[in-house]
Amino acid sequence: MTQLDGVVKPKTKRSKRFLQGREPKLNENIKNAMLIKGGNANQTVTQALKDIYSLKKPNAVMYKKKNITRPFEDQTSLEFFSKKSDCSLFLFGSHNKKRPNNLVFGRMFDFHVLDMIELGIEKFVSLKDIKNSKFPEGTKPLLIFAGDAFETDNEHKKLKSLLIDFFRGPTVPCVRLAGLEHVLHITALEGKIYLRSYKALLKKSGCRTPRIELEDMGPSFDFTMRRTHLASDDLYKTAHRQPKALKPKKKKNVSHDVFGTKYGRLHMQKQDLAKLQTRKMKGLKKRKGEKAEGEGEEVEAEATTAKKAKTQ
Numbered sequence: 001m002t003q004l005d006g007v008v009k010p011k012t013k014r015s016k017r018f019l020q021g022r023e024p025k026l027n028e029n030i031k032n033a034m035l036i037k038g039g040n041a042n043q044t045v046t047q048a049l050k051d052i053y054s055l056k057k058p059n060a061v062m063y064k065k066k067n068i069t070r071p072f073e074d075q076t077s078l079e080f081f082s083k084k085s086d087c088s089l090f091l092f093g094s095h096n097k098k099r100p101n102n103l104v105f106g107r108m109f110d111f112h113v114l115d116m117i118e119l120g121i122e123k124f125v126s127l128k129d130i131k132n133s134k135f136p137e138g139t140k141p142l143l144i145f146a147g148d149a150f151e152t153d154n155e156h157k158k159l160k161s162l163l164i165d166f167f168r169g170p171t172v173p174c175v176r177l178a179g180l181e182h183v184l185h186i187t188a189l190e191g192k193i194y195l196r197s198y199k200a201l202l203k204k205s206g207c208r209t210p211r212i213e214l215e216d217m218g219p220s221f222d223f224t225m226r227r228t229h230l231a232s233d234d235l236y237k238t239a240h241r242q243p244k245a246l247k248p249k250k251k252k253n254v255s256h257d258v259f260g261t262k263y264g265r266l267h268m269q270k271q272d273l274a275k276l277q278t279r280k281m282k283g284l285k286k287r288k289g290e291k292a293e294g295e296g297e298e299v300e301a302e303a304t305t306a307k308k309a310k311t312q
Contacts, residue, residue, distance in 0.1 A: 027246075031107075032087040033056050034060070034062075034063065044124055045103070079112055087108070089165060115229060124221055132218075134217060182197070
């Protein structure tokens with residue numbers, strides 16, 4: 001591929017397909033995550049990155065070499081790696097005396113850092129420490145958030161949105177019951193965030209619906225929230241903007257209520273109710289005298305209209 005005036009021109013068909021895969025689309029690709037290890041990461045942070053990578057596979061890229069960078073001070077290296085690996089999510093792990101066992105979750109917009117939140121690991125149980133069966137690679141997790149902080153506090157709201165983006169996986173139209181094998185439970189309580197990973201087991205219940213049991217699978221984290229870098233409301237609005245082609249077209253005269261019931265409005269021409277055919281009953285039939293009176297009135301009305309026409 002050659003670059004001329006900032007425009008990359010492919011030389012081969014393979015490079016052309018590669019560039020077409022990175023072009024903007026109406027329905028974007030699955031969000032990939034890159035996991036980066038800092039220059040002074042210890043064994044706890046390294047194992048935590050490996051475990052989260054195992055939860056994200058195959059939609060993740062793990063950088064094994066150490067990278068000396070500080071995301072809250074200089075973001076150029078993160079933006080370079082994001083453009084290189086085509087990743088819109090990142091997880092950076094580091095360790096130092098001031099902030100031990102540190103994980104930074106973040107996301108990109110147009111290959112620039114949109115927001116990031118720093119979490120400190122207080123307690124960590126690895127995948128290999130729990131000797132239970134694991135779920136298959138690429139399983140879409142069921143995300144459960146518990147705690148009032150996720151609904152009231154602004155920073156916890158952003159963290160919830162960030163974790164949903166990070167762990168949600170591919171967008172699918174429907175999920176079968178047997179496919180719900182992985183459950184991620186995230187709880188906010190007393191200033192801490194607890195992340196637990198379970199495997200869903202379907203047991204016999206004696207009826208059609210199976211009984212579900214949760215088996216601890218790991219990894220499990222106890223986090224404390226540290227520094228945050230949040231985007232402005234205008235930048236969030238720009239990042240969440242959808243193209244017009246994806247917006248559902250509004251159908252005329254169709255509305256829905258709170259319960260999802262569909263209502264339609266029909267426009268009809270004005271009806272002459274005098275000519276409306278009704279059910280014939282003996283009690284509603286007109287007598288001979290009434291018919292004669294009605295006919296006489298019609299004749300008089302026609303005569304008066306004729307006189308008026310002549311005088312004009």
